Amino acid sequence: MLNVKHLSVRIGGGFNRPGKNLLTNINLHLGHGEKLAVLGANGAGKSTLLKCLCGELSDYQGDIILDHLSLKFWQGAERARQMAVMPQKVELAFPFRVDQVVALGRAPHGDENQSTALQRAAMQCADVWHLRQRSYSGLSGGEQQRVQLARVLAQIWLAERNEQGQELPRYLLLDECTSALDPAHQHSIMQRVGEFAGRGVAVLAVMHDISLAASWADRVLILRHGEVLACGGVELLADAQLLATAYALEAPLAQRYAQQNLGWMQA
Amino acid sequence: MPGAVIRLQGPRLALLQFAAVRQVLLFFAAAGLLMLLILLSLRTGPVELNNTQVLQSLWNAITFADIQGQSDWVVRELRLPRTLLAVLVGAGLAAAGAVTQGVFRNPLADPGLIGVASGAALAAVAVIVLKDSLLAFWVAIMGPLALPIAAFLGGLAVTLVIYRLGTRNGQTQVATLLLAGVAINVLTGALTGILTYMADDQALRSMTFWSMGSLAHGRWPEIAALSVCIILPLCFLPRFARLLNALLLGEAVATHLGYRVQQAKLWLITAAALMVGAGVAVAGMIGFIGLVVPHLLRLLIGPDHRALLPASVLLGASLLLIADMIARTWLAPADLPVGLVMAVIGGPVFLSLLLQQVKHSRG
Numbered sequence: 001m002l003n004v005k006h007l008s009v010r011i012g013g014g015f016n017r018p019g020k021n022l023l024t025n026i027n028l029h030l031g032h033g034e035k036l037a038v039l040g041a042n043g044a045g046k047s048t049l050l051k052c053l054c055g056e057l058s059d060y061q062g063d064i065i066l067d068h069l070s071l072k073f074w075q076g077a078e079r080a081r082q083m084a085v086m087p088q089k090v091e092l093a094f095p096f097r098v099d100q101v102v103a104l105g106r107a108p109h110g111d112e113n114q115s116t117a118l119q120r121a122a123m124q125c126a127d128v129w130h131l132r133q134r135s136y137s138g139l140s141g142g143e144q145q146r147v148q149l150a151r152v153l154a155q156i157w158l159a160e161r162n163e164q165g166q167e168l169p170r171y172l173l174l175d176e177c178t179s180a181l182d183p184a185h186q187h188s189i190m191q192r193v194g195e196f197a198g199r200g201v202a203v204l205a206v207m208h209d210i211s212l213a214a215s216w217a218d219r220v221l222i223l224r225h226g227e228v229l230a231c232g233g234v235e236l237l238a239d240a241q242l243l244a245t246a247y248a249l250e251a252p253l254a255q256r257y258a259q260q261n262l263g264w265m266q267a
Numbered sequence: 268m269p270g271a272v273i274r275l276q277g278p279r280l281a282l283l284q285f286a287a288v289r290q291v292l293l294f295f296a297a298a299g300l301l302m303l304l305i306l307l308s309l310r311t312g313p314v315e316l317n318n319t320q321v322l323q324s325l326w327n328a329i330t331f332a333d334i335q336g337q338s339d340w341v342v343r344e345l346r347l348p349r350t351l352l353a354v355l356v357g358a359g360l361a362a363a364g365a366v367t368q369g370v371f372r373n374p375l376a377d378p379g380l381i382g383v384a385s386g387a388a389l390a391a392v393a394v395i396v397l398k399d400s401l402l403a404f405w406v407a408i409m410g411p412l413a414l415p416i417a418a419f420l421g422g423l424a425v426t427l428v429i430y431r432l433g434t435r436n437g438q439t440q441v442a443t444l445l446l447a448g449v450a451i452n453v454l455t456g457a458l459t460g461i462l463t464y465m466a467d468d469q470a471l472r473s474m475t476f477w478s479m480g481s482l483a484h485g486r487w488p489e490i491a492a493l494s495v496c497i498i499l500p501l502c503f504l505p506r507f508a509r510l511l512n513a514l515l516l517g518e519a520v521a522t523h524l525g526y527r528v529q530q531a532k533l534w535l536i537t538a539a540a541l542m543v544g545a546g547v548a549v550a551g552m553i554g555f556i557g558l559v560v561p562h563l564l565r566l567l568i569g570p571d572h573r574a575l576l577p578a579s580v581l582l583g584a585s586l587l588l589i590a591d592m593i594a595r596t597w598l599a600p601a602d603l604p605v606g607l608v609m610a611v612i613g614g615p616v617f618l619s620l621l622l623q624q625v626k627h628s629r630g
Contacts (some may be wrong), residue, residue: 076525085520093373096512104516
């Protein structure tokens with residue numbers, strides 16, 4: 001499981017400038033098979049939180065505990081065999097083919113050439129199997145996003161086992177992974193990710209679209225100005241008052257969103 | 268779901284094997300080409316030699332037998348060192364080019380841009396011009412190796428300065444780095460210019476020759492030193508091939524995939540600086556190989572560094588061998604600077620590649 005305790009991130013704070021708190025005292029628990037959506041307005045600290053969780057940012061106070069061990073003590077390669085991270089946008093410097101990009105997901109395991117069946121399954125899951133021979137750079141934004149999803153799914157498609165033969169937990173972190181997708185793909189992809197969670201993978205998704213979050217998540221974490229505004233079941237998203245505070249929405253608009261979210265939850 | 272998919276379909280498997288076989292064949296072809304070029308290079312020159320003589324002399328050289336006759340001497344003391352020098356320098360420059368382009372995720376990140384060449388040039392020119400005054404002590408300590416060692420250290424120092432300037436909080440900003448490279452290159456260029464202005468006729472001559480690049484000065488001691496500086500990094504590079512592939516998706520993604528990116532980048536840049544600095548130190552400035560060879564190969568075999576790095580080594584060596592053969596036969600008995608020949612070949616090749624790519628991307 002993933003435990004975040006009193007996490008704070010501060011930047012700047014030079015000689016005569018005040019620093020800025022990007023995150024203040026975040027507490028979070030993510031268990032196996034859970035689907036957690038992280039929501040909040042622009043600049044609320046969602047991406048910073050994700051960066052801390054995936055080891056990209058290590059200059060923080062507090063602690064992040066991954067399977068009983070502080071993230072700081074994890075070896076990068078070991079962490080990568082259990083935790084996959086999908087950034088919002090990935091641009092390629094040189095033109096790899098789609099299947100080569102997906103194969104990179106197996107780099108932490110070192111079995112790019114032996115795990116083709118698994119890569120194929122991941123590509124089919126993200127609906128990019130038909131694009132496998134295309135050049136990544138020539139794809140549309142949405143297609144590129146699906147290819148990246150296939151890559152991260154391939155990375156943790158099978159659970160690693162420890163010496164005793166027990167399956168090690170897996171984590172999937174997504175940063176607005178549906179931002180460039182059409183509605184049909186948004187829902188089918190999130191459904192696939194949900195099925196993945198059903199196999200015991202802990203999924204944390206930073207999301208922009210609150211109705212998509214309402215239709216997908218088990219739990220939500222709502223951030224505001226780098227602090228936790230609310231954390232709990234997905235039914236929080238039907239609370240108009242909360243939405244109004246979180247997104248600085250006017251009351252009637254918040255009401256409408258809350259109504260809509262309720263619809264999504266019941267669907 | 269995962270259990271149901273462990274099955275590879277026939278056609279796909281065949282395609283995979285086909286691609287792998289093609290790659291292996293290409294490698295053998297490239298290695299064969301290099302062998303042929305080495306033989307050709309040993310035959311080419313004012314003294315006519317046939318294959319048997321060349322092979323016999325090669326065998327004598329490998330077994331450390333005494334030199335027997337003129338042809339044996341020509342091969343062992345003139346052509347073999349020069350050929351080996353071309354192979355080593357070409358391989359090093361091309362591999363360094365592939366590495367820097369990969370690390371900085373930029374097809375224009377020639378080793379020249381990160382200051383290796385200009386730093387080496389400045390140090391070398393300083394030694395040539397100031398060897399009787401300010402740097403007399405250096406020449407006294409280092410003896411005949413004063414110039415190559417200074418060039419190598421200069422290249423490494425300038426590269427590290429540029430790398431430091433481009434790195435903030437452990438993250439390399441490629442744009443800053445390249446701009447810092449431009450600025451520092453201008454500065455070292457100006458210093459080199461000032462030194463040139465101070466130089467006397469004799470120094471100017473040796474400087475001009477050196478700044479255009481030439482393989483004429485390689486003797487066995489230099490080659491021994493050079494081979495260490497180039498072969499050692501080359502042996503380590505395959506370990507970084509996967510990381511370089513991951514790095515193409517960005518430093519963040521490479522971190523997510525579990526790589527220690529900052530540390531690896533420092534190793535890779537040092538390796539590139541070592542190879543280029545050593546090459547420049549012995550053979551002077553030879554441009555374009557580091558830029559053109561990886562670029563060309565990416566069009567042929569794709570950007571996978573597991574294939575790209577070894578292929579760059581083979582093709583870089585072959586290309587410099589060809590250029591050197593042209594350099595010493597075209598206007599014989601004059602020995603053209605190989606850097607000039609390389610520029611004459613490389614410029615048009617690069618332009619045509621560029622135009623082809625533009626045409627291709629337009630449709």
